[in-house]
Amino acid sequence: MPKLFDNVQIGFVACRIGMRKVGLTVLAWALKVCYRPVIIIRDQYQVLCLGLQGSGKTTALASLVGESVSNIEPTTGFNIKTLPLKDTIVDIKELGGSEIVRPFWNKYFEGQHGILYVIDAAADEEILKEAVKILQEVKIHLGF
Numbered sequence: 576m577p578k579l580f581d582n583v584q585i586g587f588v589a590c591r592i593g594m595r596k597v598g599l600t601v602l603a604w605a606l607k608v609c610y611r612p613v614i615i616i617r618d619q620y621q622v623l624c625l626g627l628q629g630s631g632k633t634t635a636l637a638s639l640v641g642e643s644v645s646n647i648e649p650t651t652g653f654n655i656k657t658l659p660l661k662d663t664i665v666d667i668k669e670l671g672g673s674e675i676v677r678p679f680w681n682k683y684f685e686g687q688h689g690i691l692y693v694i695d696a697a698a699d700e701e702i703l704k705e706a707v708k709i710l711q712e713v714k715i716h717l718g719f
């Protein structure tokens with residue numbers, strides 16, 4: 576038969592374990608609320624995404640950033656995606672590829688670190704030739 580003193584001791588130990596659990600829960604909650612991983616961004620690059628209408632620019636960019644590729648509409652104006660790569664951010668700006676908007680592409684060249692030119696490899700010969708011709712025009716504008 577345990578004495579009163581033993582019961583008090585068992586109760587005290589149980590209470591301490593309980594308090595520890597509560598303490599750990601509070602600590603975990605506080606860490607969850609307050610802890611924000613610090614990511615130092617060292618570099619940020621601007622990339623222009625070009626290519627003929629329907630070559631797959633929007634689809635390629637959506638899959639690159641892990642978005643759904645269903646229900647993709649032709650791009651009117653531009654479409655911007657941000658691609659985080661470790662401590663680097665790449666901002667990719669896609670411009671629509673229709674004949675009407677292509678003359679305005681060169682207005683967006685300034686300040687870009689690179690060009691991502693998309694060609695539909697499954698396109699027929701004529702479209703492939705057109706894609707290469709337009710790419711050459713872009714290169715001339717850029718001074719290559």
Ligand SMILES: Nc1nc2c(ncn2[C@@H]2O[C@H](COP(=O)(O)OP(=O)(O)OP(=O)(O)O)[C@@H](O)[C@H]2O)c(=O)[nH]1
Nearest residue numbers: 627628629630631632633634648649650671672673
């Ligand atoms: N099967 C297949 N379809 C694709 C692929 N890429 C794009 N498409 C389809 O081709 C069509 C045009 O794709 P978009 O990504 O809108 O092409 P875009 O170059 O952004 O076109 P614009 O914005 O109009 O210049 C869409 O219906 C896409 O679903 C691909 O790799 N495979």
Ligand SMILES: [Mg+2]
Nearest residue numbers: 632633649650
């Ligand atoms: Mg598009």
